[in-house]
Amino acid sequence: MHVLDWILVAVLPALVIWDGVRRGSKAKDLEGFFLAGRSVQWWAIGLSVMATQASAITMISIAGHGYEHGMRWLHIYLALPFAMVILCATVVPWFSKARVYTAYEYLEHRFDGTTRTLASVLFLVSRGLAVGTSLYAPSIVLNLVLGIPQGVAILLMGGLSAAYTVFGGNAAVIFTDVKQMLVMFLGIGVSLWVVVQGLPADVGFGDALAIAGASGRMEAIHVAPDMKHVLADRYNLLSALLGGLFLFLGYFGADQSQVQRYLAGANVDHSRASLLVSAFLKVPMQFAILLLGALIFVFYMFQPGPVFFRADAMERAMATAPAEVRSQWDGIQQRFEVAAAGRREAALAFVQVEGTDREVAAQAQLDAANRVVAGLKREANVLHAAHTGAKGGDNDFIFTWFFLREMPTGLLGLVIAAIFVAAMSSLDAQLNSLATSSVMDLYARFRPGATLREVLVLSRWATLFWGVFATVSAFFVAQLGQMIEAVNIIGSMFYGSLFGVFLLGWVCPVARGRIGWLALGGGFLCTMFTHFVVNQERVVIDGREVPVVGFLWYNLIGCLGVVAIGMVLALFPNRLRPRA
Amino acid sequence: MTGPEIPASRWRTVYWITVVYGILTIVVLWWFTDRFHWPGV
Numbered sequence: 001m002h003v004l005d006w007i008l009v010a011v012l013p014a015l016v017i018w019d020g021v022r023r024g025s026k027a028k029d030l031e032g033f034f035l036a037g038r039s040v041q042w043w044a045i046g047l048s049v050m051a052t053q054a055s056a057i058t059m060i061s062i063a064g065h066g067y068e069h070g071m072r073w074l075h076i077y078l079a080l081p082f083a084m085v086i087l088c089a090t091v092v093p094w095f096s097k098a099r100v101y102t103a104y105e106y107l108e109h110r111f112d113g114t115t116r117t118l119a120s121v122l123f124l125v126s127r128g129l130a131v132g133t134s135l136y137a138p139s140i141v142l143n144l145v146l147g148i149p150q151g152v153a154i155l156l157m158g159g160l161s162a163a164y165t166v167f168g169g170n171a172a173v174i175f176t177d178v179k180q181m182l183v184m185f186l187g188i189g190v191s192l193w194v195v196v197q198g199l200p201a202d203v204g205f206g207d208a209l210a211i212a213g214a215s216g217r218m219e220a221i222h223v224a225p226d227m228k229h230v231l232a233d234r235y236n237l238l239s240a241l242l243g244g245l246f247l248f249l250g251y252f253g254a255d256q257s258q259v260q261r262y263l264a265g266a267n268v269d270h271s272r273a274s275l276l277v278s279a280f281l282k283v284p285m286q287f288a289i290l291l292l293g294a295l296i297f298v299f300y301m302f303q304p305g306p307v308f309f310r311a312d313a314m315e316r317a318m319a320t321a322p323a324e325v326r327s328q329w330d331g332i333q334q335r336f337e338v339a340a341a342g343r344r345e346a347a348l349a350f351v352q353v354e355g356t357d358r359e360v361a362a363q364a365q366l367d368a369a370n371r372v373v374a375g376l377k378r379e380a381n382v383l384h385a386a387h388t389g390a391k392g393g394d395n396d397f398i399f400t401w402f403f404l405r406e407m408p409t410g411l412l413g414l415v416i417a418a419i420f421v422a423a424m425s426s427l428d429a430q431l432n433s434l435a436t437s438s439v440m441d442l443y444a445r446f447r448p449g450a451t452l453r454e455v456l457v458l459s460r461w462a463t464l465f466w467g468v469f470a471t472v473s474a475f476f477v478a479q480l481g482q483m484i485e486a487v488n489i490i491g492s493m494f495y496g497s498l499f500g501v502f503l504l505g506w507v508c509p510v511a512r513g514r515i516g517w518l519a520l521g522g523g524f525l526c527t528m529f530t531h532f533v534v535n536q537e538r539v540v541i542d543g544r545e546v547p548v549v550g551f552l553w554y555n556l557i558g559c560l561g562v563v564a565i566g567m568v569l570a571l572f573p574n575r576l577r578p579r580a
Numbered sequence: 581m582t583g584p585e586i587p588a589s590r591w592r593t594v595y596w597i598t599v600v601y602g603i604l605t606i607v608v609l610w611w612f613t614d615r616f617h618w619p620g621v
Binding site for chain 1: 585586591594595598599601602605606609610612613615616617618621
């Protein structure tokens with residue numbers, strides 16, 4: 001790497017952290033530490049909300065997803081503008097009026113203390129399970145770029161994020177996030193520019209889109225043909241609009257890592273407007289990252305690339321493998337060279353006849369060539385998994401492979417810096433919110449006599465604790481498979497129920513007291529039952545065996561489960577409602 | 581410092597604009613899929 005890239009990698013994150021700590025160091029009380037003194041402008045919170053959701057996984061894993069599966073991941077975000085409108089009209093004013101520190105504090109006012117505790121515990125478990133992924137993804141990059149062990153990379157990133165969050169609190173989180181988001185936008189734009197510039201002279205941007213489409217990478221909207229597909233196919237329009245709606249209602253309305261961002265708003269209007277930033281920018285941003293992945297797929301049709309993007313690890317594994325295994329690997333690579341050359345010819349032929357009556361035949365040839373290459377990749381993946389024990393294929397290594405080899409001097413440093421800061425911007429908000437919920441929903445609730453100073457000191461220790469927890473759990477994340485899906489599946493198991501208890505409070509005024517936690521627990525069990533019992537059954541969708549219920553539906557099941565159970569329980573007022 | 585709160589009627593207008601934007605996004609993506617995607621791939 002050039003010295004200019006090294007300077008960018010070191011200086012950009014350092015500047016961002018320094019400014020965040022400088023702004024956060026003014027926090028002298030709980031409101032200052034947890035909520036940045038409730039004085040932040042909407043645009044800063046809006047970018048922080050986006051940065052909290054957009055971790056390093058967003059760039060690395062989603063670009064890889066775009067390469068492998070095309071635009072279908074975009075379905076997840078289609079309902080986001082609608083969810084934001086619902087939240088702006090409902091929970092944002094509730095939280096703002098109640099002057100709460102955490103979303104779950106509101107539940108104590110509405111139901112009882114046990115409901116608050118249960119909701120907080122569910123949040124801590126769900127967020128705790130996902131927090132390690134924020135560190136694991138950039139550790140791949142550090143490992144590949146610097147050659148340092150992933151463990152050291154995880155410790156470095158976790159230590160830095162925890163340090164500035166401990167000292168600066170929510171103000172440091174928000175103002176580092178603002179700059180981190182801007183660096184990330186720049187990184188995405190630069191990557192798109194580089195991949196388009198790298199296409200052959202006779203293949204324009206429109207041709208690249210046509211090739212990606214002919215290779216199955218341009219399906220942004222998928223309408224499921226029947227009910228079986230609606231339920232089991234992970235990404236289709238109906239599951240996106242219903243399941244995705246409740247995913248985002250839960251994530252932005254009941255996940256403390258997001259709620260704490262907009263609680264810092266100078267007033268309710270700033271909190272509302274901050275959520276609408278995501279409503280307008282999130283889908284275009286995800287579209288750009290997925291398009292980047294799809295264009296990298298086209299790029300490697302014309303430029304030499306590997307059959308398997310963990311080729312470096314494969315070479316190391318093959319150095320000590322038995323001779324017959326090495327010859328298997330060599331055979332795959334040789335066949336790949338022939339197949340890749342055939343695919344390049346097929347892609348060029350397709351471009352030449354696109355728009356004419358010969359394009360159907362050309363597309364069939366390109367599709368056949370793609371299938372041969374995909375088959376070889378599967379063989380390589382099986383060989384790699386068998387000899388290294390590694391899981392998850394090579395999706396999370398595709399974007400890294402691309403930018404390490406294709407980015408010009410200066411831009412490489414910028415993209416690596418963007419990935420680092422994206423990792424930190426997601427992790428800091430999670431540490432901050434985990435600490436807030438641990439201290440305010442659990443410790444302070446059971447120690448009402450605790451002094452302000454005691455709680456403030458404990459909050460900093462809690463942030464440090466969760467920093468250590470995130471770092472340790474990052475070592476186990478590699479077992480999850482493709483990270484971006486794993487994170488969303490874990491989230492979907494919790495968010496629906498968490499939002500459901502807020503919805504219950506709204507739609508059923510007579511549901512009070514212990515009905516809250518009974519309904520929350522019941523709704524959560526509905527989701528668990530779906531995941532661990534119902535989804536033991538599999539169906540075949542597009543040649544793949546998948547669970548009968550796609551994970552986006554977990555959000556709807558959890559939410560409706562809570563509301564239904566709560567409404568039934570509310571029919572027994574004398575037993576379950578608090579006595580007047 | 582933060583000024584008076586924005587009236588509810590103006591927020592309702594903003595919400596409708598956001599909803600229309602969400603619907604238009606889906607329409608544009610549908611057109612995009614129709615233009616570039618090959619069914620059955």
